[in-house]
Every structure is written in C-alpha cells, then in structure tokens.
Amino acid sequence: MSKQYRILGVIISLAIGLAILPIKLTSEDLHSGNLFLAARTIRYTFTAGILAFLLHLYLNRTIFAARWIMVEYILRIIVIALIICLTSIVVDAIFNKFVKESSFTIAKEDLNWYLVILRCLLVSTVQFFVVFYLQLVEESQRRRLEIEKLNRSQLEANLSNLKEQMNPHFLFNTLNTLSAITNDVKVKDYVSEIANVYRYMLIHNKLNLVLLESELSFINSYLYIIKTRFGNSLNINIRIDESILPTKIPPLSLQLLLENAIKHNVASLDSPLAIDVYNDSENIIVSNSLLPKKTNYHSTGVGLNNLLNRYQLLFKQDIIIEQNTAVFSVKLPIIKS
Incomplete structure (x- = not known):
C-alpha cells in the first residue's frame, strides 16, 4: 500500500480509537487535565487502533484459496483482536507500574475481560474493513492506470x-x-x-x-x-x-x-x-x-x-x-x- 494510504489509515485509526473507546471522565478526573486524557489515549487508541491497522495491513498482503477466504478473514480479525488485547494489557501494566496516582489508573470496569475482549474485537473488525477499503481503492486506481497505459500503447x-x-x-x-x-x-x-x-x-x-x-x-x-x-x-x-x-x-x-x-x-x-x-x-x-x-x-x-x-x-x-x-x-x- 502506498505511503498516502498508510498515513490516511493511521489518521482513521486514531479517529476510530477515540470514537469506539470513549474516555469516561468524572469530576475528579477533570482535575487531572490533559495528562489524564493523553494517558488513556496512549493506552487504548494507540495500542488498539494503530496496532490493529498495521497488523491487518501486513496480513492482507496474502490471500488463501477462494473457498476459505471468509474463514481466513474471520480468523484474522480474531487473532489480531487477541494480539491487541494482550498488548494493551502489557502496556497498561507497565503504565501502572510507573504511575501510582489513582486518577491515571484503569477503571475497574475496564478490567472486565469480556469488555476488554469485546472492545478489541470491535477495533479489529473496524480496522479490517478500513484496510480492505483502502486496498480496494488503491487496486482500482492501479487498474485504471494500467488500462490507460494499455490504451496509450x-x-x-x-x-x-x-x-x-x-x-x-x-x-x-x-x-x-x-x-x-x-x-x-x-x-x-x-x-x-x-x-x-x-x-x-x-x-x-x-x-x-x-x-x-x-x-x-x-x-x-x-x-x-x-x-x-x-x-x-x-x-x-x-x-x-x-x-x-x-x-x-x-x-x-x-x-x-x-x-x-x-x-x-x-x-x-x-x-x-x-x-x-x-x-x-x-x-x-x-x-x-x-x-x-x-x-x-x-x-x-x-x-x-x-x-x-x-x-x-x-x-x-x-x-x-x-x-x-x-x-x-x-x-x-x-x-x-
């Protein structure tokens, strides 16, 4: 995929991460200011949105036999969801090790395994369709250029x-x-x-x-x-x-x-x-x-x-x-x- 589409994908990834993983602020959280928002954005948006985009971008370079293509896509979504889930847990653990302030720690509801996995599945699914769409657009442009080249020839x-x-x-x-x-x-x-x-x-x-x-x-x-x-x-x-x-x-x-x-x-x-x-x-x-x-x-x-x-x-x-x-x-x- 060309550089312009990678940049566009990263921007979309950040936007999707912020949209589907909302930060719940309390009155006490507001006193933490921008640092609290940045901390939560790094832990969830970056590790989930960007990582899912890059992994789908890498895996979508190869496709199995046509009859297994749907199974392959579903497996990719699940595998990448598990990867970003584990990565997010590791990043959160490292973050909590160095930050002791309760305002910056993960809320209890975020530690719910079902909620975490559901979020990761949602991120992986959305990013799969983002990458798939961008690749279709690029392939369409490539074919148009080939047709123009053939016509000129x-x-x-x-x-x-x-x-x-x-x-x-x-x-x-x-x-x-x-x-x-x-x-x-x-x-x-x-x-x-x-x-x-x-x-x-x-x-x-x-x-x-x-x-x-x-x-x-x-x-x-x-x-x-x-x-x-x-x-x-x-x-x-x-x-x-x-x-x-x-x-x-x-x-x-x-x-x-x-x-x-x-x-x-x-x-x-x-x-x-x-x-x-x-x-x-x-x-x-x-x-x-x-x-x-x-x-x-x-x-x-x-x-x-x-x-x-x-x-x-x-x-x-x-x-x-x-x-x-x-x-x-x-x-x-x-x-x-």
Whole structure:
C-alpha cells in the first residue's frame, strides 16, 4: 500500500480509537487535565487502533484459496483482536507500574475481560474493513492506470500502422485493378497475398487478441511477399503444434518479430538468413541467425518495447529476449484460456 494510504489509515485509526473507546471522565478526573486524557489515549487508541491497522495491513498482503477466504478473514480479525488485547494489557501494566496516582489508573470496569475482549474485537473488525477499503481503492486506481497505459500503447501502435498504410479503399481498388489487367499467375498470387495482409491489418489491428491460427495464416501471406523479394536469401521454417492453434496472441506479434529479424540482419544467397518459428510447452519462439548489418543504423527498440508492454498489461507476463554470438530469439508466453 502506498505511503498516502498508510498515513490516511493511521489518521482513521486514531479517529476510530477515540470514537469506539470513549474516555469516561468524572469530576475528579477533570482535575487531572490533559495528562489524564493523553494517558488513556496512549493506552487504548494507540495500542488498539494503530496496532490493529498495521497488523491487518501486513496480513492482507496474502490471500488463501477462494473457498476459505471468509474463514481466513474471520480468523484474522480474531487473532489480531487477541494480539491487541494482550498488548494493551502489557502496556497498561507497565503504565501502572510507573504511575501510582489513582486518577491515571484503569477503571475497574475496564478490567472486565469480556469488555476488554469485546472492545478489541470491535477495533479489529473496524480496522479490517478500513484496510480492505483502502486496498480496494488503491487496486482500482492501479487498474485504471494500467488500462490507460494499455490504451496509450494501442494508440501508438495504431498511429504507427496508419502512417505506413495507404488509404484502404484506394489500395484495394488498385489491387483489384492490377489483378484484373494481368494474366500472369504469379502477379495475381502476389496481389492476392498483399490484399490478405492489408485486410488482416485493417480488421485485426484494433483488437487486443486474435487466435494464433489467424495470426499464422496472416504470417503465411506476409512471408509470401517477403520471399518474393528475397528469394533464397531467406530460409524460414514454421513448426507450430496444432494443439496451441486455439490459443490467443496480440495481433501482429509474430510479424513484428519477423520484420525485426529481416531489418537488422544481412540476407544473401551466400549467407541466407535462417528464421525459425516454433513452440515448446510454455512459449512460442521466434529465433534467427545473427548476421547484423554493418551500417550506422541504430534501432530504437520501440517495436519490442511495445510488444513487451502489451504482454505485461494483457497477461501480467514478460516476453523473454535471448541472444548469443550466433542466435537471437524472442519467447512469447503461450496464453491458455
């Protein structure tokens, strides 16, 4: 819990302690003045209210299984009530050892065990709900911030793609015209795959998740275009188990990794760039042979950072980036619904 909520909790604790543990003053007590009030406040308000707040704050960091959660909460309230009860008795005993004035001693009714335990249970119960409420407020704020961060990340991705796209209607009309005026089968196939790529980007890019099967179908169209350009300079091998095809993945994730591999490495007939897309039991892995281009080009890392942020926000998981002298690889966690 953040510092501001801890401070607020302490203030509320003091207020609750004063409210539910009233100090009963007699005419003789009034002659004791503020010292008497301070003594009783220290003994009850501090030891009961503050201690109960801090203990609930500490214990509420962990939660047991959902089916036992109510039992756990009740046990916490009882245990903390016993702790603050014993602590109050110890503090009172120490106080009475040094203060002999009868005006400052505990009234007889306060020594009633039932009354003492009842007060401690009441303090513990109220403080439990105070801590629970403050944690709910903090969690709500944290989720709002995560949603805003995800929206910003998605907006940046959309803007980036929009900058690279032509007007979709003009583009598809042009592709249809080109396909109609040519008799070359290869050209028709190339145009068809381009249309598939842009259609996928326009439809799915606004979504947070897509089926891995749909993403791989898109990748096949994307790779057809890339292979047409690079030919045998690229050696791309995709081996994905059918069992994970129904799982979901952020759209364009695989395309981004393939594009990065091609952009940052040399691909030639003498030294073909090898790219492997496969999976193990936990991850989808995209790896490529490391043949860095000898240019002054400096990568900003925006693409990988964007992908990392999306996995953290959507799944609370990190992608794993590994590199050695020969291979660069990125592992995307398999998300099983």
